[in-house]
Amino acid sequence: MIDPLAEVVTLLQPRAQFSKVVSGAGAWRVRRAHSGQPFYCVVLEGASRLAVGGQPPLLLEQGDFVLIPESHEFTMSSPNPPPQHADDPAPLALADGAFRLGEPDGPAATVLLVGHCAFDSPDAALLVSLLPQLIHIRGEQRLGTLVQLVREESRAQRPGRALVLSHLLEVLLIEALRCSAVTAASPGLLRGLADERLALALRRMHEDTARPWTVAQLAREAALSRSAFFERFSSAVGVAPMAYLLRWRMARAKQLLRQRASVAAVAEQVGYGSASAFSVAFTRYAGMPPTRYMTEA
Incomplete structure (x- = not known):
């Protein structure tokens, strides 16, 4: 039997393009409007708040995975964000290649793996239009296992770390699309398959x-x-x-x-x-x- 989701994912050719570990403490906020770059986030520890394209904020918890297949303005912040009018300082680069948001010292309340992925298909825009605006996965055992592997690899400094992390993220993206076929709330192919x-x-x-x-x-x-x-x-x-x-x-x-x-x-x-x-x-x-x-x- 033909699997429409498998066909779309195969044609999309998802690839993890860039990732970084970001930690946060205290009140912090990041506002972004990335052009043409799908965004993903894995909550490794703690919690975070995400608002996409003017939609109500979504509270992300440890183990959650989020994918925004198409570029939209979005805001990520601590669960209790700074006042709306407050400045949003740029992330502080750390010696290990990670970044820090909010209070620079002390233990992190939140640790995220964030980044951009690419869909290498020449027809990516057409295929992405069949996906929901926001894919949010929580409580899936298989996805949780992948998140745990990503968490461990992102912290290790072993040989081949970048290559292993890239392949893990590709599998994570595909598994997220598969999981979303059951839980999709916004219009798209995934909701139709549900x-x-x-x-x-x-x-x-x-x-x-x-x-x-x-x-x-x-x-x-x-x-x-x-x-x-x-x-x-x-x-x-x-x-x-x-x-x-x-x-x-x-x-x-x-x-x-x-x-x-x-x-x-x-x-x-x-x-x-x-x-x-x-x-x-x-x-x-x-x-x-x-x-x-x-x-x-």
Whole structure:
């Protein structure tokens, strides 16, 4: 059986790009607006407060993992942050390569592993649009085991530390996406997969991308009426069923073109009756003909 989440993660090609250990004591706050860099945070010790894009603050506890797949303004602070008008001093660099926030001396109340990851897929923006704005994982045993390994490796100064930590973080990112398929609250592919009825239709779309699907056919796969399926899918995934199918077809088409498949073969595999019909649709979507995309990718 095709796993839509596995396909999306495979195409995204997640990679841990940068990480650092940050400790905090007293009242502290950091405000960021990173452009084009997905952000993640592992709470190694203590607690922290996170607010993303004007949403209500979220209290993070030890063992929690957070991933912001797409750049948004966000604020991290101590559980009791400084006054809103107070200045936010830059983190203090420590001798061991870590950073300190708030009070420079004394034991840390909070220890975080924060950083940026990269999605190496040329079509990352399209795939990220299928994910929730914020992924927050708590209380998952497998994820907790990975967090513990990350915690131990981040503190050790053993040979190969950077490489091991990078691979652990990649696995952590993938496991977080898998866990989120069960708990996703905001619209996106993960929330759609958490709905048993919608998951049936999503799997069928991924299993048989070449089929000329209609909303009525997908509704039958989900054992729902056409109108109920359309509303339920749009609400959960954040886009209409045929819009999702188009996005997925175009993502698959780009992957196949990068592998130098012929335009006719790609057209057949992603559900178009002819190479010319596919070329028109691809050009409208990607801004260039498939033959040009193949040479420039």
